[in-house]
Amino acid sequence: MKFAKNILCIGAGYVGGPTMAVIAAKCPGCKVTVVDVNEERIRRWNSDDLPIFEPGLLDVVRSVRGRNLFFSNDVVEGIRAADIIFVSVNTPTKTFGHGAGMASDLQYWEKTAHEIVAHADRSKIIVEKSTLPVRTAEAMECILQENKKGIHFEVISNPEFLSEGSAVKDLLEPDRVLIGSRQTESGRKAAQEIAAIFAHWVAADKIITSNLWSAELSKLVANAFLAQRISSINAVSALCEKTDADVAEISFAVGSDTRIGPRFLNASVGFGGSCFKKDILNLVYICRSYDLNEVADYWQAVIEINEYQQERFVRKIIKEMFNTIVGKKIVLLGFAFKANTGDTRESPGIFVAGKLLEERAQLVISDPQALENARKELSGLDGSVEYEPDPYRAAVDAQAIAVITEWDIYRKLDFAKIFASMRKPAFLFDGRNILDHQKLFQIGFNVFPLGKPSLTHFK
């Protein structure tokens, strides 16, 4: 079959895979190929055991795979055949050298730019899908212009705003699609070409165009704002615990203000995920590089409060369990950084598990999707860790349960049955405030929500 356009995506990760599956589903006239250097990932994208879990994703992939969606390790052929190349490689925080622990590690991204120059034999549009520091497109242009073949690459920024756990829905019904370009004739034309892809299913008023730098920076700012709301309510949860105010009541009262809105106002053990911390660190690093130290300090505090909240959660577990947890069996209910994903990158569970193991607790980790990743995250740690997908089996003989992930199934558990199988006194630390605390207390648990009064049976 002859396709109108060949779209390539370099990077078959949490963003590249779902995004391209949805583009393929909505643009049957386009051939969409996703390439990756990771053979195992591509093998799994070509099977029904996808490398990532996202609700609804398998159905979308199955509906288009082999029709106009293809997964391959052949990066070179992919580049040659493409009219449009989305670059969706990982951009983690740098772990070495200048800017270590703060700046983005752009080595994977730069490698793709060199590969594109080496293998492209005609003009193409290059779309930054990865989250990148502002003005990265300038560096990309410099590398791409090094080609001696007289071909033109137009660089576009199209940051991805999907949220893991609802990626397919977010891609199908985005709040907006942002397309940044040079404000030149060829830049605007390329932006229109990218907009035309999304126009197959996204309303015109939701497709926003901007200059390149605004698009790049908007992604970092969006994540900083979202994380800032979480840190704000988490900071308030600490004050609630000192004053007997209830953070859920405050969230409702404050979030009812239409200027503020209700979302991202749930107190929790802290935010995780591969993006929030990395993108804010990057924002902080960029601000410092422009000598904007006050601005950098402001955003850095968002991360500091997040770390403080995780630390506070662990300290509370130890203190309430009579200041020793040596040999005590503690169940972590959930390990994914949020519900509906198997992703554990930067999950608060990693910090909590590490600290509890340092205190020599015996851990049982339970999660419906994330145990494979949890094993990898905790593989280097000393201590006793078991992995048990069934929460009922996990809780047998345990002294405490700590809720780490807000999986819906945890709201529906039979806690009377769980309580009966646990050692007494039994503790429950709700790191997501998702359970019915009064009911748990009546069952017999000593209950420690976040930002709400504790419910204990101790005199």
Ligand SMILES: NC(=O)c1ccc[n+]([C@@H]2O[C@H](COP(=O)([O-])OP(=O)(O)OC[C@H]3O[C@@H](n4cnc5c(N)ncnc54)[C@H](O)[C@@H]3O)[C@@H](O)[C@H]2O)c1
């Ligand atoms: N995960 C999210 O929710 C999310 C949301 C929005 C934006 N982002 C951004 O999107 C980008 C990708 O994130 P992700 O979570 O999909 O990362 P990921 O690590 O899941 O996937 C990146 C993939 O790129 C591949 N890769 C790296 N270099 C390559 C090369 N030279 N050639 C071919 N493949 C290569 C890796 O093997 C990997 O499979 C990041 O910049 C991230 O910040 C992520």
